Each structure stands twice: as structure tokens, then as C-alpha cells.
Amino acid sequence: MTRNRPPLALVVPAAAAALVAVTPIWYLVDRSLERGWGQVREELWRRRTFDLVARSLGLTAAVTIASVLLGVTAAWLVVRSDLPGRRALRVAFTLPLAIPSYLAAFAWISWRPGLAGFSGAALVLTLVSYPYVMLPAMAALSRLDPAQDDVARSLGRSRLSVALRLTLPQIRTSVAAGALLVALYVLSDFGAVAAMRYEAFTWVIYGAYRAGFNPSRAAILATVLVLLALVLVVAESRARGRASARVGSGTPRASTPVPLGRATPLAFAFSAAVLVPALGFPLWRISEWVRTYASTDVDLGDVFSALRQTLMLAALAAIATVALAFPAGVLAARSHSRLARSLERATYVAHGLPGIVVAISLVYVGVRLLRPIYLETPLLVLGYVVLFLPLAVGAVRSSVEQSPVRLEEVARSMGNSQHAVLRKVTAPLAAPGIGAGAALVLLTTMKELPVTLVLHPTGTETLATRLWRYTSVSDYANAGPYALALVAFAAVPTALLGASFNGRRHGAGVQ
Amino acid sequence: MRTSRTRLLTVAGALALLAVACGDDDASTGTSAPGTGGTNAPATGTITVYSGRSEDLVMPLLEQFTADTGIEVEFRGGDSGEMAAQLLTEGGASPADVFFSQDAGALGALEKAGMLSTLPADLVSVVPQAYRSATGAWVGTSGRARVLLINPDLVADAPTTIDELLDPQWNGRIGFAPSNASWQSFVTGLRVLRGDDGAREWLQGFAANNPVAFEGNGAVRDAVNDGQVAIGLVNHYYVYEKIAAEGAEAVVAENQYLAAGDPGGLVNVAGIGILKSSDNSAAAQALVEYLLSAKGQAYFAEETFEYPLIEGVALADGLPTLEELAPPAIDLSDLDTLAETQELLEDVGLLTR
Numbered sequence: 001m002t003r004n005r006p007p008l009a010l011v012v013p014a015a016a017a018a019l020v021a022v023t024p025i026w027y028l029v030d031r032s033l034e035r036g037w038g039q040v041r042e043e044l045w046r047r048r049t050f051d052l053v054a055r056s057l058g059l060t061a062a063v064t065i066a067s068v069l070l071g072v073t074a075a076w077l078v079v080r081s082d083l084p085g086r087r088a089l090r091v092a093f094t095l096p097l098a099i100p101s102y103l104a105a106f107a108w109i110s111w112r113p114g115l116a117g118f119s120g121a122a123l124v125l126t127l128v129s130y131p132y133v134m135l136p137a138m139a140a141l142s143r144l145d146p147a148q149d150d151v152a153r154s155l156g157r158s159r160l161s162v163a164l165r166l167t168l169p170q171i172r173t174s175v176a177a178g179a180l181l182v183a184l185y186v187l188s189d190f191g192a193v194a195a196m197r198y199e200a201f202t203w204v205i206y207g208a209y210r211a212g213f214n215p216s217r218a219a220i221l222a223t224v225l226v227l228l229a230l231v232l233v234v235a236e237s238r239a240r241g242r243a244s245a246r247v248g249s250g251t252p253r254a255s256t257p258v259p260l261g262r263a264t265p266l267a268f269a270f271s272a273a274v275l276v277p278a279l280g281f282p283l284w285r286i287s288e289w290v291r292t293y294a295s296t297d298v299d300l301g302d303v304f305s306a307l308r309q310t311l312m313l314a315a316l317a318a319i320a321t322v323a324l325a326f327p328a329g330v331l332a333a334r335s336h337s338r339l340a341r342s343l344e345r346a347t348y349v350a351h352g353l354p355g356i357v358v359a360i361s362l363v364y365v366g367v368r369l370l371r372p373i374y375l376e377t378p379l380l381v382l383g384y385v386v387l388f389l390p391l392a393v394g395a396v397r398s399s400v401e402q403s404p405v406r407l408e409e410v411a412r413s414m415g416n417s418q419h420a421v422l423r424k425v426t427a428p429l430a431a432p433g434i435g436a437g438a439a440l441v442l443l444t445t446m447k448e449l450p451v452t453l454v455l456h457p458t459g460t461e462t463l464a465t466r467l468w469r470y471t472s473v474s475d476y477a478n479a480g481p482y483a484l485a486l487v488a489f490a491a492v493p494t495a496l497l498g499a500s501f502n503g504r505r506h507g508a509g510v511q
Numbered sequence: 512m513r514t515s516r517t518r519l520l521t522v523a524g525a526l527a528l529l530a531v532a533c534g535d536d537d538a539s540t541g542t543s544a545p546g547t548g549g550t551n552a553p554a555t556g557t558i559t560v561y562s563g564r565s566e567d568l569v570m571p572l573l574e575q576f577t578a579d580t581g582i583e584v585e586f587r588g589g590d591s592g593e594m595a596a597q598l599l600t601e602g603g604a605s606p607a608d609v610f611f612s613q614d615a616g617a618l619g620a621l622e623k624a625g626m627l628s629t630l631p632a633d634l635v636s637v638v639p640q641a642y643r644s645a646t647g648a649w650v651g652t653s654g655r656a657r658v659l660l661i662n663p664d665l666v667a668d669a670p671t672t673i674d675e676l677l678d679p680q681w682n683g684r685i686g687f688a689p690s691n692a693s694w695q696s697f698v699t700g701l702r703v704l705r706g707d708d709g710a711r712e713w714l715q716g717f718a719a720n721n722p723v724a725f726e727g728n729g730a731v732r733d734a735v736n737d738g739q740v741a742i743g744l745v746n747h748y749y750v751y752e753k754i755a756a757e758g759a760e761a762v763v764a765e766n767q768y769l770a771a772g773d774p775g776g777l778v779n780v781a782g783i784g785i786l787k788s789s790d791n792s793a794a795a796q797a798l799v800e801y802l803l804s805a806k807g808q809a810y811f812a813e814e815t816f817e818y819p820l821i822e823g824v825a826l827a828d829g830l831p832t833l834e835e836l837a838p839p840a841i842d843l844s845d846l847d848t849l850a851e852t853q854e855l856l857e858d859v860g861l862l863t864r
Contacts, residue, residue, distance in 0.1 A: 048854070106726075109726050110726055110730070113723075113724055113725055113726060113730075116724065116864050117863075117864030118864070194690070195726070196864075197689060197690060197724075197862065197863050197864055198863060198864065199857060199862075199863035199864075203863070207850060207853055208850070209590075209592045209593050209595075209596045210590055210591075210592030210593060211592065211616075211695070211849035211850045211852070211853050212592075212849065212850035213592055213595050213596070213599075213616060213617055213619075213620030213847070214620075214850070215596045215599055215600060218596070356593060356596075359597075360596055360597065360600050363597050363600045363601060364600050367600070367601050367602070367604040367605075368604075371604070374606070375606065450593075453588075453589050453590075453593075454589065454593065454597055458559065458585045458586070458587050459585060459586070465588075469565065469566055469567065469588060470567070472565065472590075473565045473567065473568070474727050474728075474729040474730075475567065478567075
């Protein structure tokens with residue numbers, strides 16, 4: 001497949017996925033140009049726009065770098081070192097992914113209002129998003145061939161030198177993919193920057209809605225974010241280059257853990273320094289809310305019905321997203337044609353957009369083209385697909401990339417149709433990626449707020465909308481149980497993601 | 512809160528019975544009148560309410576409305592500004608019948624876009640002109656006043672104007688909530704009253720006095736009550752909420768109302784408008800009428816301690832009347848420049864960090 005034209009059986013559904021993902025662009029262009037190019041220039045060509053872009057990029061850079069440092073270190077410790085309890089730590093390090101950024105930010109700011117600003121925003125965003133780097137780094141580390149390390153060591157290289165000069169370059173592509181997700185996440189986040197009152201670019205976009213009541217200004221500003229996202233996506237794919245599958249024959253032997261020796265306490269100190277603020281602190285705050293207000297009579301029936309809705313929506317979103325992501329992910333892994341690359345990049349574009357913009361763009365498309373499902377479950381699920389497609393595309397791509405093309409070529413040569421190869425060879429090979437992608441979409445959907453708030457079917461409530469409903473009026477008495485339920489249930493797929501790396505199995509890749 | 516609500520509902524139920532008993536009279540005498548006000552043509556069916564006001568607050572009243580009128584309500588909650596964006600994007604195809612907004616600005620935006628129908632004059636005339644749209648596109652349903660919340664243990668001689676707050680004796684002793692919409696609409700009012708330069712001058716003086724930022728009005732209130740700061744810039748009802756929740760003995764903080772006409776004493780409203788695209792405007796009007804009825808107004812006065820906007824509804828204990836307050840004279844539709852206010856606040860360093 002590498003040299004041939006990409007098969008239509010993949011291109012058509014992948015194109016469909018890309019089309020879904022760029023729905024917001026149609027809206028953005030239409031709304032932006034509503035009042036002509038003059039208006040666009042007037043909105044954008046201001047000192048303030050440049051300042052804001054700079055502030056957003058500054059935050060994005062800081063969080064991405066910090067996430068890479070934390071994520072790679074944590075991944076190396078739990079996959080390659082002999083740190084005691086590393087299996088449990090794998091799960092623990094992954095769990096902050098289950099905590100919504102708005103909740104984490106609120107936990108901090110209501111405790112110490114002085115944290116407001118860049119430092120607070122950077123802290124919270126790093127603590128909730130470093131797992132996006134750690135997971136692919138763990139996957140990449142666990143499939144490295146230890147024989148190379150042995151050779152380097154035998155040539156007199158120190159352990160540190162091996163880690164930096166041999167290991168790091170090999171996991172570079174995986175780390176870059178994770179870093180891209182972090183960067184897009186930071187670029188589009190509003191919950192954390194709003195709580196921390198850091199004037200990022202999303203701040204003005206939300207301001208255009210909430211204070212300016214001006215959706216067309218919001219659309220113009222959001223277009224800038226799309227362009228920034230595009231730059232990041234292209235930069236990442238340049239940095240990624242081609243993922244290299246292992247070339248040698250046979251199976252690499254299981255790697256022996258690197259002994260930490262006297263550095264063990266240091267490794268534990270690092271783990272505590274990450275886990276206490278990322279996991280312990282928000283959980284402590286939530287339990288405070290629940291405990292302090294235990295006297296109020298929260299209707300548990302309401303909590304369960306919101307939970308049921310949340311789980312159902314998250315499951316539908318995971319199924320729909322993975323189904324659409326599969327062809328795009330396989331295509332991205334197997335074909336290096338310009339078309340395949342463009343389709344893959346297209347799926348990432350909306351990931352740089354704040355949720356409210358995606359939500360309003362689906363309102364736009366919904367009332368015009370999809371009136372029968374407007375404010376119904378299918379449109380909401382479509383919104384989740386637009387938002388989270390890249391998470392699943394990346395997961396599928398990385399796990400397919402790790403399996404040799406040879407297998408598919410052999411299957412083809414034995415007279416199987418392209419379709420049959422996809423079904424009988426590629427899909428099973430991609431299974432770990434599909435599972436990881438589904439788990440990621442599941443948990444991010446559970447946390448998602450802006451799109452859910454705008455598009456939910458009238459009368460249904462999810463844990464996130466309930467949480468918003470109470471925290472928006474500072475009613476922590478009632479918010480507590482919903483926060484607890486949300487984090488507890490989002491923790492299940494999260495823990496599975498963390499636990500799925502057993503150090504030997506190949507390809508459980510999340511990229 | 513729960514018990515006071517139950518009690519309230521009991522009272523409301525009794526009132527409803529009374530209303531039904533009296534309502535028979537209306538029906539027999541008023542059949543000849545044209546049903547513009549919705550009083551005489553009994554509306555039915557379902558209406559969809561987009562609400563920027565919290566569901567917890569509004570829902571008990573809407574449920575009572577359904578019980579009294581038989582009109583079903585579909586409720587969608589969200590941020591007022593984002594709901595306005597949704598409505599503007601939906602345009603004529605909107606499934607919404609009414610928009611119940613937390614503030615006048617979002618209603619003003621829909622009014623400007625021509626999406627709101629004109630409310631019948633006899634329906635809205637019960638509300639003073641200052642608290643409704645000049646064109647009849649929307650009407651205020653309850654009011655909230657800006658006040659200084661003071662801790663009497665720390666403040667001997669309470670200021671009554673915002674300019675006194677710039678005195679160095681308050682350096683580092685004033686709490687405010689920079690992201691709060693009511694604080695921001697006070698600043699918008701200040702811009703309207705004193706011009707952009709005058710507002711900037713006051714804000715710079717205020718910033719130089721090192722006010723302490725909190726994440727919300729509730730946190731400001733608690734800080735005043737705990738003596739962490741001496742004065743808080745909040746809405747009038749926050750102290751009442753705390754008294755209702757924790758009892759009067761737990762609360763030392765007191766409202767200090769501002770001098771007549773001082774910009775700091777702005778009274779803003781939550782309000783409602785009917786969408787032109789509504790396919791059941793009779794039922795929508797019935798809801799507006801219900802919210803402006805003595806019963807609807809009493810609900811806001813008792814449940815949120817906000818100001819009722821019609822005559823003859825009792826205020827929360829100790830609350831001065833709107834006439835006594837004498838808030839600055841401002842056309843609330845002029846408060847629609849919130850975006851510019853936020854830029855000014857960012858500029859003087861009072862909003863973001």
C-alpha cells in the first residue's frame with residue numbers, strides 16, 4: 001500500500017471524517033465574512049490581537065514544554081526503571097486526565113486567589129495534560145529494543161547518555177504527537193484560563209459571545225486559532241518525519257529495568273511532586289465540598305440519571321468517533337501521499353478551536369441542514385466527533401504504524417481483497433489503538449462541557465452540565481457529588497489506559 | 512433553602528387557589544376584551560424557554576406556572592451571552608419561544624438583531640420605564656442593586672460614594688470580583704455616567720488602592736464577613752443569602768447603600784423577551800404575565816431577595832425601596848458595551864493578570 005495509490009475503501013470514509021471535522025470552518029468563514037473583509041481587518045489588525053496571540057502561544061509553549069518534561073520522565077520511570085510500585089504509578093500518573101481543567105482550576109483558585117494569572121494557568125494546564133505526552137511515550141518506550149541499549153552500554157556509554165542520546169531520539173515521534181495534543185488543548189482551553197483570569201486568545205473569543213454578544217467577531221477571532229492550530233499540526237508532522245517500525249527480524253526480548261540505585265528516593269520525590277498537586281489536591285478539594293455540605297439533601301436519583309446520560313453519550317461518542325477515525329488513521333499510517341496527509345491534518349483542525357465555537361458552528365449547521373436532529377442526541381454526538389476525532393485518529397495511526405506493512409502485503413498476495421485485508425489483518429493489528437482511542441474519547445466526552453451545554457437534548461442533563469449549573473451559582477453543596485461522580489467515572493477508562501501498558505505488549509499506542 | 516422553598520411553595524399554592532377563585536370573575540367579565548394581554552384567551556401547549564438564569568432558581572416558579580396554567584415548559588439553561596449567540600445563530604429557525612436573561616445586555620443584542628417581538632404595552636406597563644426596553648422588546652423581571660458590603664468591626668465611618676473608596680485608608684482593604692458580570696456592568700454604568708476618561712480615572716485610582724480580587728461575589732462576601740477585607744463591592748442580596756443559609760447570628764457584614772445618584776448604586780435587571788419566531792406567543796405572553804404577577808414577583812423577592820419591579824410586593828426585611836435608593840438614572844440599554852468595559856478593565860490591570 002505504501003507505494004500504490006491509497007485504496008478508495010479507505011479514502012472515501014477518511015474523506016468523510018475530514019469533512020465532518022472541518023464543519024466548523026464552513027461556519028467560521030461564512031460568519032467572518034458576513035460583514036465583509038473590511039470588518040475582518042478591523043477586528044484583527046489591532047495591537048491587542050497580536051498581544052493575545054503572543055500570550056496564548058507563550059502559555060502553549062510553557063505548558064507543552066513542561067508536559068514533555070513531566071510526561072517523558074514519568075513514562076521512563078514507570079516503563080524502563082526498577083522503581084518499586086511502578087505498575088500502580090502507571091495508573092496514578094494517568095489519572096489526572098480524568099479531572100476536567102475547569103474543575104482543577106477552580107479547586108486551586110478558590111483555595112488561593114493569588115494564583116491567578118500565567119503561573120496558575122500554566123500549572124493547572126500542565127497538571128491535567130501531561131498524560132497526553134506520557135501515554136504515547138510509555139507506549140514507545142515499551143516497544144524499544146533493549147539490544148541497542150546493551151550495545152551502547154558495552155561501548156562505554158553511561159546510562160544517562162544512553163537515555164538521552166539513544167532512547168530519546170527513538171521516542172521522539174511519539175512524544176511529538178503527544179505534545180501536539182497538549183498544544184492544541186492549551187490553545188483551545190477556556191475553563192482554566194477563565195478561572196485563572198489569564199488573558200489568552202480564547203478569553204476574547206468567549207468575551208465576544210458573553211460580553212460583546214457578537215458571534216461574528218467571535219468567528220473572526222476563532223479563525224486565527226484555526227490558523228495557529230494548522231501551523232502546529234504541520235510543524236508536528238515535520239518534526240515527526242516517518243515513524244520507523246523496528247527493522248530486525250524476530251521479537252525483541254523483554255527489556256531489563258534500569259536500576260535506579262541511589263536515585264530511587266529522587267524518583268519517588270518526583271512522583272509525589274507531580275501526583276500531589278495533579279491528583280491529591282483536586283480530590284481533597286472535592287471531598288471538602290462533599291463533606292462540608294454533607295447536610296444538604298442532594299437527590300441521588302438526579303445524580304444517577306445524569307450519570308446514565310453521561311455514560312450513554314460518552315459511549316455513543318466513542319463508537320462514532322472510532323468508526324470514523326479508523327479509516328483516517330489507517331490511511332495516515334500506511335499512505336504517505338499528499339491526500340492522505342491532508343485528510344489526517346484536517347481531522348486535527350477543530351481540536352484547536354474552543355468548545356463554544358464548535359458548538360455554535362454546529363448550531364449553524366444544525367438549523368440549516370440537520371433540522372430534524374437539531375438539539376437531539378445525534379447532533380450532540382456529531383459535536384463530540386468533531387472535537388475528539390484527532391484523539392482516535394492518532395491512536396489508530398500509531399498502532400497500525402507499529403505493525404509491519406509486510407503482513408498486509410502478504411495477505412494481498414494470497415488473493416485477499418483490499419477490504420478483506422482491512423478486516424482480517426489491519427483491524428486486528430490496530431485493535432490496541434482502537435481500544436486506547438475509544439477510552440480517550442470516552443473520558444474526554446464525559447468531561448466535555450461547552451458543546452454539551454449548547455447542544456444537549458432539552459431536558460437531559462449530564463454530570464458536566466449539572467456541575468456547571470451548580471458551580472456557576474457558587475452552590476458547592478450540590479456541585480460536590482456531581483464532581484465526585486464525574487471524576488470517579490472518568491477515572492475508569494483513564495485507569496484502563498494507564499494499566500494497558502504491561503511493558504511487554506507491543507502497540508498499545510496512544511498517539 | 513430547601514425548607515424555605517417548601518414553605519414558599521405552600522404559600523404560592525394557597526395564592527394559586529385564591530387566584531383561581533378570583534379568576535372566575537375575570538373570565539365572566541372579560542371575554543369581550545381583545546386578548547392581547549393573554550389574560551383572557553387561555554393559552555395552552557408547550558413553550559421552550561432559553562434561560563441565562565439558573566435552573567435551580569427559576570424552575571420551581573416555572574413548575575408552578577405549569578401547574579397554574581397548564582402550559583408545559585421546556586427549559587434550556589446556559590450562560591446568557593452564549594444563549595444569545597445560539598439564538599442569533601438559529602435566527603428565524605429557533606425552537607425557542609422566550610429568552611429569560613440574567614442581564615439586559617443580552618436582551619438588547621437580540622432586540623438590535625430584530626429577533627424579539629414587541630410586548631403588549633398593557634402587559635409591560637406595570638414595570639417602571641427605567642427597567643424595560645424603550646421599544647417594548649423586553650421587560651425586566653427583577654432588579655439587583657450594587658452596594659458596599661461592610662464589616663462594622665473594621666469600618667467606623669462607612670463611605671457612601673465610590674470616590675471615597677479611593678481614600679488611602681482603604682488601601683488593600685476592599686474586595687471585589689473581577690470576572691463578575693454585575694461588577695462589570697457597574698463599570699459600564701460608570702462609563703456611561705462619567706465618560707470613558709472619567710471611568711478610567713476612577714478605575715486607575717481604585718487599582719492604585721490595591722483592591723483584593725476574589726473569584727466571585729460569594730467569596731467577597733465571606734471575606735468581608737470574616738474580616739479579611741473591610742469592604743466588598745457586591746450586589747445587595749449576597750448578605751441576605753448568607754443570613755438565610757447560616758442564620759443572622761453568623762453574619763456580621765452589613766449592606767451600606769450608596770448616596771442617591773452615585774454610580775456605585777447602579778440597579779440592573781434580569782429580564783425576558785419573546786422571540787418573533789415563537790410558534791406559541793400566546794403561551795409565551797402568559798409566562799411574561801406570570802413573572803410580572805404579584806406571585807411571580809413575590810417569588811423573586813423571597814427566594815433571591817432581588818427587587819420586585821411592580822408595585823405592592825413586599826421587599827426583603829430591611830431593604831430600602833428603589834425610590835429610597837435613588838439609583839443613578841441610566842438607560843439600561845446603554846449597558847450593552849460590556850466588551851469595551853472589559854477592554855478598559857484589562858487595560859488598567861483590574862481584570863486579567
